Amino acid sequence: MLQEKRIGFIGAGAMSEAIIAGLLQTKQVEPKQIFLTNRSDEQRLQDLINQYGLSAKATEIKQIASADIVVLATKPKDVPEAMRYWSKKLCSGQLLISIAAGIEIAYLESFLSTEVAIVRAMPNTSSAVGYSATAMCHGRFASKQDVECALQIFRSIGAVWTVDESLMDAVTGLSGSGPAYIYYVVEALEAAGIQAGLEKQVARELTLQTFFGAAQMLMQSGKEASQLRQEVTSPNGTTMAGLAELNRHETQKVFQQAVLKATERSAEMGKELNKVGT
Numbered sequence: 001m002l003q004e005k006r007i008g009f010i011g012a013g014a015m016s017e018a019i020i021a022g023l024l025q026t027k028q029v030e031p032k033q034i035f036l037t038n039r040s041d042e043q044r045l046q047d048l049i050n051q052y053g054l055s056a057k058a059t060e061i062k063q064i065a066s067a068d069i070v071v072l073a074t075k076p077k078d079v080p081e082a083m084r085y086w087s088k089k090l091c092s093g094q095l096l097i098s099i100a101a102g103i104e105i106a107y108l109e110s111f112l113s114t115e116v117a118i119v120r121a122m123p124n125t126s127s128a129v130g131y132s133a134t135a136m137c138h139g140r141f142a143s144k145q146d147v148e149c150a151l152q153i154f155r156s157i158g159a160v161w162t163v164d165e166s167l168m169d170a171v172t173g174l175s176g177s178g179p180a181y182i183y184y185v186v187e188a189l190e191a192a193g194i195q196a197g198l199e200k201q202v203a204r205e206l207t208l209q210t211f212f213g214a215a216q217m218l219m220q221s222g223k224e225a226s227q228l229r230q231e232v233t234s235p236n237g238t239t240m241a242g243l244a245e246l247n248r249h250e251t252q253k254v255f256q257q258a259v260l261k262a263t264e265r266s267a268e269m270g271k272e273l274n275k276v277g278t
C-alpha cells in the first residue's frame with residue numbers, strides 16, 4: 001500500500017528524521033517517495049536530503065502540496081503558522097497526519113475549508129530504529145483506507161494502538177515522552193557504575209544489556225513487572241538494599257507524577273494554541 005504513496009513532511013526536525021529513518025530502514029518506502037520542507041534551516045534540510053538519499057526536488061512546495069500523505073511535524077507552537085500556509089494547499093483526498101503534541105483534530109480542521117482526512121498520532125523517537133510505541137486517532141473525514149494507511153506507516157516503524165482522542169494527552173505523557181524517562185534512568189545507572197569503579201564503556205554496556213534483558217523478560221515472560229522485580233530481590237540481599245533507597249525517595253511516585261505532569265502539559269499546550277485560533 002505505501003509503495004505507491006508520496007509522503008510529504010512539514011518540518012525537518014528530530015521526529016521527521018526518526019520517522020523517515022524508520023520508514024527507509026524497514027524498506028516500507030523508497031527515498032524518492034519522501035518530500036521534505038522546513039521553515040528556514042536550509043543546512044538541516046540539505047543534510048537530511050544527503051543523509052537519506054532523498055531527491056533534491058524534495059524541497060519543492062508543489063511536491064508536498066500534492067503528496068498522498070502529509071505529515072505535520074512542526075513544534076506545536078509553530079502549528080498555527082504552518083497550518084495558515086499549508087491549509088490553502090491541501091485538498092480532500094489527501095491524508096494529513098499530525099504528530100504535534102496537544103494539538104486537537106478540531107483545531108487543525110478549523111484551518112481547512114475542504115474535507116481533509118486527519119489522523120492525530122503520537123509516535124516516539126524510537127521510530128528511528130523501528131521500535132516506536134505510537135497511538136493514534138482519526139477525524140471525521142478519514143476513511144477506513146486512510147486509517148489503514150496511517151496504521152501501516154506507524155506499524156512499519158514500531159507498534160501502534162488506536163485510542164480515543166481524549167486519551168492522546170495521556171499517551172503523550174507516557175510513551176511520547178517516555179524514551180526520555182528511560183534515558184534519564186540510564187544516565188543515572190551509568191554514572192553510578194562509574195562511581196562504583198567500572199570503566200565508562202563497561203558501565204554503559206552493562207546498563208544497556210540490563211535494560212534490553214529486562215524489556216525482553218517483560219515482553220516474553222507474561223509476568224507482571226512487580227513479580228519479576230520480586231524474583232530479583234533476595235531476602236536481605238543487594239537488590240533489597242537498592243530498592244529500599246528508591247522507596248525511601250518514593251521514586252515510583254515521582255515517576256508517576258512525571259508522567260501526569262507531562263500529560264497535563266500536553267493538554268495545556270493544546271489549550272494555549274486553541275486560544276490563538278486561526
Ligand SMILES: NC(=O)C1=CN([C@@H]2O[C@H](COP(=O)(O)OP(=O)(O)OC[C@H]3O[C@@H](n4cnc5c(N)ncnc54)[C@H](OP(=O)(O)O)[C@@H]3O)[C@@H](O)[C@H]2O)C=CC1
Pocket residue numbers: 010011012013014015016037038039040041042044073074075076078081082099100101122123124125176177
Ligand atoms: N521529539 C519527540 O520525541 C516527539 C515529538 N513529537 C512532536 O513532533 C513535533 C516535532 O517535534 P521535533 O521534531 O522534536 O521538533 P524540531 O524542533 O526538531 O523540528 C521542528 C521542525 O519544524 C520546522 N518548522 C517550524 N515551523 C515551520 C513552518 N511554518 N513550516 C514548515 N516547517 C516548519 C522547523 O524548521 P526550522 O528549523 O527551519 O525552523 C523544524 O524543521 C512536535 O509537534 C512534537 O510535539 C511527537 C512525538 C515525539
Ligand SMILES: O=C(O)[C@@H]1CCC=N1
Pocket residue numbers: 101172176177
Ligand atoms: O517534549 C515534547 O513536547 C515532545 C512531545 C512528546 C515528546 N516530545
